[in-house]
Amino acid sequence: MSNYGKAFALMRDAAAGPWRDYTRHAFVEGMKDGTLPREAFLHYLRQDYVFLIHFSRAWALAVVKSETHEEMLAASRTVNGLISEEMKLHIGICEAEGISQAELFATPERHENLAYTRFVLEAGYSGDLLDLLAALVPCVMGYGEIGTRLSAEATSEAYRGWIDTYAGEDYQGACVAFGELLDQALTRRIGADFQGSPRWDRLCQTFRKATELEVDFWQMGLTP
Numbered sequence: 275m276s277n278y279g280k281a282f283a284l285m286r287d288a289a290a291g292p293w294r295d296y297t298r299h300a301f302v303e304g305m306k307d308g309t310l311p312r313e314a315f316l317h318y319l320r321q322d323y324v325f326l327i328h329f330s331r332a333w334a335l336a337v338v339k340s341e342t343h344e345e346m347l348a349a350s351r352t353v354n355g356l357i358s359e360e361m362k363l364h365i366g367i368c369e370a371e372g373i374s375q376a377e378l379f380a381t382p383e384r385h386e387n388l389a390y391t392r393f394v395l396e397a398g399y400s401g402d403l404l405d406l407l408a409a410l411v412p413c414v415m416g417y418g419e420i421g422t423r424l425s426a427e428a429t430s431e432a433y434r435g436w437i438d439t440y441a442g443e444d445y446q447g448a449c450v451a452f453g454e455l456l457d458q459a460l461t462r463r464i465g466a467d468f469q470g471s472p473r474w475d476r477l478c479q480t481f482r483k484a485t486e487l488e489v490d491f492w493q494m495g496l497t498p
């Protein structure tokens with residue numbers, strides 16, 4: 275079991291069905307055993323590059339919505355990690371397949387991508403940092419869990435680079451840091467017993483919807 279904090283564990287348990295659909299999706303299992311067609315993977319990766327652009331914008335919004343220096347630092351580190359680290363994986367794999375960075379940047383956005391990223395941004399525009407973080411959690415922690423599991427269970431080397439990125443120390447460290455940020459932000463705004471607060475259900479609903487949108491994103495990956 276992961277050590278991504280108390281709030282994440284509670285939110286995940288409250289959305290156990292969608293969480294399983296997301297983290298055990300056929301796309302994920304195809305990376306595990308190497309049966310995922312390369313065409314589907316590259317299509318997913320191009321969409322994911324666009325996803326990460328908007329996801330970076332959402333984390334930049336988390337800087338805007340922060341109330342402490344620590345929150346600003348955590349959010350700005352994540353923006354930097356996304357732009358200067360995670361997106362490198364996409365650029366590197368696509369370059370090796372003859373897809374330039376300019377082509378990658380110009381990838382037409384699929385509606386599943388648009389629905390998810392704008393849902394997250396809207397949660398931040400109309401809410402406070404907690405609403406935004408609740409929408410961001412499934413993305414960060416889900417890939418952390420998937421990376422760890424696939425690193426132990428993969429029976430093929432076909433998607434080893436992708437798996438290593440999300441199972442690696444940097445990404446796992448980011449998940450732990452996010453778990454701490456989330457627990458502290460909740461405690462600061464609604465108290466240490468945050469799961470007993472009237473806001474908690476709404477935050478869990480936001481988490482669940484973002485998880486469902488992750489499922490749709492994998493499904494989109496299977497239909498180039």
Ligand SMILES: Cc1ncc(CN)c(N)n1
Nearest residue numbers: 322325326413414417491
């Ligand atoms: C759709 C999606 N969700 C999550 C991650 C991991 N940051 C990602 N790269 N793309």
